[in-house]
Amino acid sequence: MSHYRIVNTAFGYAVAAFEPDPFRLLEIRLPQADLKAASQPFDEQLWQIDREHSQATIVAQDLIGYFNGKAIDIPWQWMDLSRFTPSQQAVYQAVAGIPYGETASYGQVAKMAGLPRAARFVGTTMANNPYPVLIPCHRVIRSDGSAGLFGGGEALKIRMLAMEAAGRK
Template identity: 50%
Template sequence: MTAAEAATLDALRSRLADRAEAEGVLDVAWRTVDSPVGPLLLAATEAGLVRVAFDVEGHEAVLDRLAVAVSPRVLRAPARLDRVAAELDEYFAGRRRTFDVTLDRRLSTGFQRTVLTHLREIPYGETASYGAVALAAGSPRAVRAVGTACATNPLPLVVPCHRVVRSDGTAGRYRGGEAAKALLIALEAHS
């Protein structure tokens, strides 16, 4: 594909996204952004940010799951996600400690939603153990369930599951990979 053909295709996609938004038929808008932890997929409904996905999750697979779980009307429409992209840039530059974007929490239910609500209470630059999060969520014996809730967090980074560590202080696993979790913890510790 030539540069001119690529530019024409991008212009057509942009017009399609603008028209779908104007006609109210854009249920899930998505875009990708580069970050220190690799390319991130961002997806939003009219209600708010619904998904942040790491490259290791397979962006196409994530979009397919969104089409099933939310709506088949999924379209690359970056403008809806400009604010999220800007806040992520600020976060990675060390200029943002919390995110101020509206969240669509429909992909989280039950105990998982309770856990994810408590994760935003862990201060920037600090960590909490899975046990401490279980206690805060009202189920002190549900340590493994907290781990599962963090592992399936549809909004990593924005809902900071990377701040949850094992009781011995080691990082533990992470949806974006152990290297990504270590980088995020180090980034926050040095800001």
Template identity: 45%
Template sequence: MWGWFSVSCTSEGAARITLPTFQENPTEEQGVAVDLAQDLIQRLHSYLDGEAVSFADCPLDLRGLSSFAREVLAACRDIPYGEVRSYGQLARLVGSPRACRAVGRVMAQNPLPLIVPCHRVVGASGSLTGFGGGLELKRRLLALEGVDVDMLGHRKGD
């Protein structure tokens, strides 16, 4: 069992996903974003059942985030299912090769985990580092995608 997720959408797109808790949080259906929220819930169920689900076509509501944060989240969103990238690789992809820690801060504040798959971002050596839902959940999500998490720490740094 994964627990309860929360999905919030606006007319602009997905705005927030909370990571699982074991305390039920009833869904409130309001506004025009209900269809998107229901679609996301269905996709999340499929993903957690082990299907390689794409969220690439899901509109996002990233208002209030800096342009740097949006660039980092876009680069993270491009990480394919079953693959990982390091914070340094993401920093280079957004044209800020020395901004590994800033990338880490953006990942820590990611409002849309799973849609923007921050669990696919690892340390330079491949080590599992930081995740809002805890490292055990990060490990489970990567394993669900077929990533050999025990071999990640044996990568060469970037």
């Protein structure tokens, strides 16, 4: 049975969904203001809420730290990227390489991933990112400097980028 952990962050309620044994992150849900809305998809699937799992606690602490303005290390050991194509994995690795407080355009990420003509592919891959914040898709912007689309909404993306920019000063 899959588990999830609700994380109360400075930006709202985030969720870390995982398999407990062996521990494997399934997805991260971006913060929402409404606790019920954050947990509803997992409750509907009859997933078990878990406040005790030690690795989930580490992820929860990282999420809290991030939304308080701290850079975090990506817990690759707990993320299963094997479900993605090699090209998608290359995009996720490239995005993970964008430093805290910086951004890159979809086209720049495509080049970094070795796919120089695949900016739209980068956008599609980011739209399906199961690990936002950990794989920082919010740092990928349009070539004109505008925010672009984001699963948590444009306002959240802009707020996250502003928080990171302020933390770099």
